[in-house]
Amino acid sequence: MSKVTIRIPTPLRTMVNNADEIILEGNTVREVLEQLTSQFDALNASLFNEEQELRHFVNLFLAETNIKDLQGLDTKVNDGDVISIIPAVAGG
């Protein structure tokens, strides 16, 4: 299991007790996110649809690369990796 930092964006911080970063363990992006949503149930609906696919207005970046351009949720993670959750925001 690898220790990975997840960066939480402002719109979702209220769902994770206002944490901006959470360190979790897992072998893939999916496993890490499952850890996250099992701890913070409210996040699940913001990140995943009913089929447990990543919602279309959210992007996950492993370091600077979109996981869509890697192996998606099955992308392997390593110790010290940083995953950024970047949702679409519209404010102006």
Added chain:
Amino acid sequence: MNFKNVLKKLKETVKEVTPKQAYELQQKGYILLDIREPHEVSQGTPTGATRINRSHLEARVLQTFPDLEQPIMTMCASGERSLFVAQSLMQLGYRHVSSVSGGFVQWKNESLPFEMPEALTQNDRERYARQITMPEIKEKGQLKLSNAKVLCIGAGGLGSPIAMYLAAGGIGTIGIIDDDIVDRSNLQRQIIHTDERIGMTKTDSAEFTLKALNPTVNVKKYNSRLTSDNIEEVFSGYDVIVDGSDNFATRYLVNDACVKLKLPNVHGSVFRFEGQVTVFWPAYSKHRGPCYRCLYLEPPPPELAPSCADAGVLGILPGTIGLLEATETIKIILDLGDLLVGRLLHYDALKQRFVELKCQRNPDCLYCGDNREFPGYVDYQKFCRSSS
């Protein structure tokens, strides 16, 4: 010795050509050098002439024409100053120098071709001195800026710094579309407006500020909401679209129109303490980047996407993001540096951290994908209510 005698003596040493001869020699490769002052040149100058005014002559002419064998014909308004300049050139070592008798006045009388050169006014040279000084911009770049037409979507938190810096920097035409009026709660971040303009349309208020900052800017106001029906008419003639809107429906509409019209879409968005900046421009010739839909296929449902009105926003944040959008806009116009095409800059004000994220295009994108025909505009309000 009086002036008349000086001229007479000069004419003994400097060869003269008539305007007609000068025109014919110009076609054979002789340089026609207009040495008049900028305010004279701005009223017309022979087509194809080189323009170096007399006060800068010696240094510049050697730089421009290092070959002393190059034949040069000097021209002023009447053919007198040009005699003195011709003599100077001969002293510099040029071997084939002549002066055009009768000067530009006679040139025009003989109906020889002339043009009104594009040039900055003295006022502009002073105003943009710190920009023109930079070798990446110079007077040529400043003229590009003054010929550019930029449309700002929204005169709000993002639109305020965007429009103000573009106006200050000398963008010739700035369009502003916004159907809102100035509200007191806007002023914490929308610095283009003022307390005394509460209740005024945002487009009128923005125009006041931009004109006060730079009276030479042409401000085009659209006091209306952008819709599928008016968007192509509004976008017509603009070189760059800068998105400072505050809702997903407008952002998708702007994206779709920009993809269709091949326009650069400088994107910025903010929420509470964080913002995103990028340039969506699938038609960019140097790098094939994504469109908004490649990155965000669908908008969040309203319950997951509270507006700034509901969720709040740090007043300075749209300033930071708007300035980055304005910077990208200037770079696009000047074809300068590396654009944020294919890169999303994410800013977290609380962490005071910028992260650069790679954004690749989606080859299957319905709007900008390979060999796709434009699928048409959709009902954007409905699209933004029904996302999954």
